Amino acid sequence: MHGPPSGRRSAAPRGREDAGAGGRLKVEGWRLSGGGRCQGAMSFALAVLLAAGAAGAETPPQRERELVRLVRQDCGACHGMTLAGGLGPSLLPDALRDRPAEALVQTIIHGRPGTPMPPWRPFLSEPEARWIVERLLAGFPTEGQTR
């Protein structure tokens, strides 16, 4: 139920990852599973870091407001508007803290086969999903706020 996603294009964690100061992700040693297009672990990690940085720097405030509403209202359809859980599990910081942040990002992007969690890839970029995970781990904003 709580394993990493098994989607074709998903990334599986191999090294260390945590939500560092300010919620910014620090990720080392990721590999792509099953896709046959593995790049060097370090260059992928670099790409992740750059993407994370780009999310922080480049998600415009208007888009951040849209993301907050999307999470509260549409993710909230299953996870509850307070994100304390419903048919889907709780998304409160205490419930997510022990989960690898990158696995959460991949779950948002690719969904989780065998459960009702759908892939949000058509509506969210990876940096946006990463921004959502950072905010979830820090305590998600209510509508009208972005952090």
Place this chain on the structure above:
Amino acid sequence: MRRPALWRRHVGVAVVAVALAVMAGGRATAAEAGDGDGLRGTADLGIVIERAAGRVQVVDTTARRSLGAVEGLGDLSHAHAVYSRDARYAYVFGRDGGLSKVDLLTRRVERRVVQAGNSIGGSISQDGRYVVAQNYDPGGVKVFDAATLALVADVPASYGEEGKRSKVVGLADVPGNRFAFALYDAGEIWVMDLADPRQPALTKYRDIGRQPYDGLVTPDGRYYLAGLFGEDGIALLDLWHPEQGVRRILGGYGKGEDKLPVYKMPHLRGWAVAGRYAYLPAIGRHEVLVVDTGTWQEVGRIPVQGQPVFVMARPDGRQVWVNFAFPDNGAAQVIDTLEQKVVKTLTPGKAVLHLEFTPRGEAVWLSARDDNRVLVYDTASFAVLADLPADSPSGIFFSARASRIGF
């Protein structure tokens, strides 16, 4: 028909009308306005859930206006309501486990309990004496005295050898002061009999299918259906022949094709039945499945614009209205049940979450959450009859539900 009879009848009608007018005196106007003598009925009232504000509006479907708001109902995301058998009180079930008894006439919260950590709805017994809540956490159902909201029985949805607790979905009242519901995590259907309300008797049906997500009872109270999310098909229990157990219908309706992603769970209730057919949302397909309730065979599929969420027959069964999951939730479509196809596509607003027909179906109310309004449509002409402000409206529940089985 012969002339004298017709003549006599007209005179008769006129005499009765004059007599009523004399008796009523000056009160006719006051009665129309619903005040004056301070009395009014509730059969044309209802509530609109304002999900983010923890509030409901009490609405009048004759005047097509809000009569006022009732506050303090907690977290009303995924709220549900049922009515007392006199249709005066709405029992509002909140996501946070709150169960509130709201008086439509005084617009006050008469009673309120917080009965669980995470709840998704409830039901009321055939005799109106017991209100039952269905809960995700702790997984199970609870029975309350409808008058006082005092706890009468607590039924944990425990399953398997370890006694894990399942989320409960699809709770519906069925005849005989019984209730049917499904266990999402366990894949079971339970029927609970309140003959002795403090010791509910349970009949359990196991292995009914993977991840039942909601249930419905047909308007005659005979069949209970649980929709399955984890596989293609629907579990069917004939309550007149419980010894036959649960059987599967519509097995493999997806024929092994990849499912489309589902961004909101569909909902099932007895409103799915129009005449001899049931109209059911497909899971992961942009289709409404048409099932013959005589044979329980699929007889057709109707392509629609998105993943259906609510597939609701107008009370006369001539139309079926459909709303959709994100990202197609700005539309509603109307199926003509004679033609078996979509005849109208409406765009009532952003995030159309729910709809409810007036008791005889001349109008339908739709909530447009992200436009903060409720729209009332004429179901014959599709003209907008009213446009009412509401704060993130979701569920709309009219008091006519008081007299319907399985609502």
